[in-house]
Amino acid sequence: MKAWQRALVVVALLVLAGVPWYGSDVLLQFGINALLLAVLAQGWNIIGGYTGYASFGNSVFYGLGGYGVGIAMLQWHQPFWGGMAFGVAMALVFAFLLGLPVLRLRGHYFAIATLALAQVMAAIVSNVPLAGQNIGLVLPPLNNDRLFYGLSLALLVIATVVVYWLTRSRFGFGLIAIRENEEGAAVMGVNTTLYKVLAFALSGVFSALAGGIHAYWITFLDPESAFDISLNVRMIIMTVFGGAGTVFGPIVGALSLSAISEVLSSEVTSIAGLFFGLVIVAAVVLMPRGLADLARRVRQAGWRYFAENVRANWL
Template sequence: MSNKKMWRTGLVVLALLLLAGVPWYGSDVLIQFGINALLLAVLAQGWNIIGGYTGYASFGNSVFYGLGGYGVAIAMVQWQLPFGVGLVFGVLLAIVFAVLLGLPVLRLKGHYFAIATLALSQVMTAIVSNVGLAGQNIGLVLPPLNNDRLFYELALGLLVIATLTIFWLTRSRFGFGLIAIRENEEAAAVMGVNTTLYKVLAFTLSGIFSALAGGIHAYWITFLDPESAFDISLNVKMIIMAVFGGPGTVLGPIVGALSLSAVSEFLSSEVTSVAGLFFGVVIVAAVVMMPLGLADMLRRFRKTGWRYFIENIRIHRL
């Protein structure tokens, strides 16, 4: 192993140890912030599979998040089953949804695919609002569990698994197939990649992590209703965080999620009127000045300096 790889590995291990120690040295407020930030990082990593590696900008991951939450809520409230069973049920719902909807929707490309997935959240909200088992418009109240340390550890553990999955993608034939689809889907098909199967599997894998994050969050906040469960703004956040950190990279979405969560939390507490505009400004700046995210910017900035930003601005004709 080269010195550069050893240095990177050491930094990752140190960061993981610092994050793992938050429940022991952090305040209650910091732990609660950490749960939210870690779950957003999981969502960004999940979106990274379908958006960053496969090249399909999905706005439907919030549906998986909601299905995961409702899987836990229905299992625990309506059927009096354990939390773990609810997580499994939510994942199964996400898998079924991903396969049934992925087959027709993933035949679309570009903005057509984005528009189609954008409508999924509204459709699912309307459907769940009329299902008695899901509490209709009123929602479901889960049994409380006042154990933020447990939820923090669950969120961190899920993020580690999601990141290891992304790391595996960078070294597996499946991951290479997804990258080939992102770069040129027609050429990938000619090379023997089963593009339909690969895209559906990526969509499903992305949905599994989103559903698990939704299930953990639902049990943590102990309440779920259709509007909050299938909130499209959550999908926008995960995309912004992944794009800001670096789509198609292993650690980029984590860096984007944690850094943007911290800044957003500061703005919402110190300058409330500006917080709502923050994510809009960030996405415009990120797309224009560093379209490949922080990871690409840090790598190239050392070689090109400020010319990196000037070049990107010139490309976008600003």
């Protein structure tokens, strides 16, 4: 990382860290939601961006993290941190038990298999009395948005450091090799099954932690919202928009799209979804590798970069 890039990261971190002190309550609540989405995008980036497996199952980890906190705090009278640990434990068990068979699938077969996981888990939780069944769980309120903002920002920093480590570690190189050519990676001695399961589990840990923080923040859980597949779609869109397989792309994508969505929802509520969809379509056509690639390629090719992408993806 170059000196100016490090300086830019430090400035951005200072700006984000100062939001609780200079921002309004509305900005603070928006920040919590945006930061948690960035964590989810960064977590998906590990399995989708670096390993090349488009998972639709990360919303399951998110729901397990939320229910881990809810069950531990309400049913077992444990502190919040105990609930977070329980949620992570459930996510890890899920990742290893189901990751082994599911990660043997590839391409759209893997995507379809993981797409069904969220619906299956929601149906299971709906019939578990300990989890409140269809009624859900109501957690004790804690009106401390500064605390939740700090937790969300700290979790995003940790997730980003882990992703940065992946770009410089043997494990990360193995994941990239699997993404580029899985058969070739296996020939070169990479234990592809182990690497994929570990990436799936690591991705799940961050999703579960984000789900636990969000559950305690909003103080309510139900199967439909906890295992919402549309949340997984948002993770993918934000990661791809910012730049999948990069360190800061998912963060830029999550924060920028969250801001666009918020502005459209407040200014043009009746057609906000349409405008948001047009933004995504335009981004995919004009910059298919995300904002991270855009900054580099525009310096090299100028406006021809957009023309080339339009010819390749549209014409």
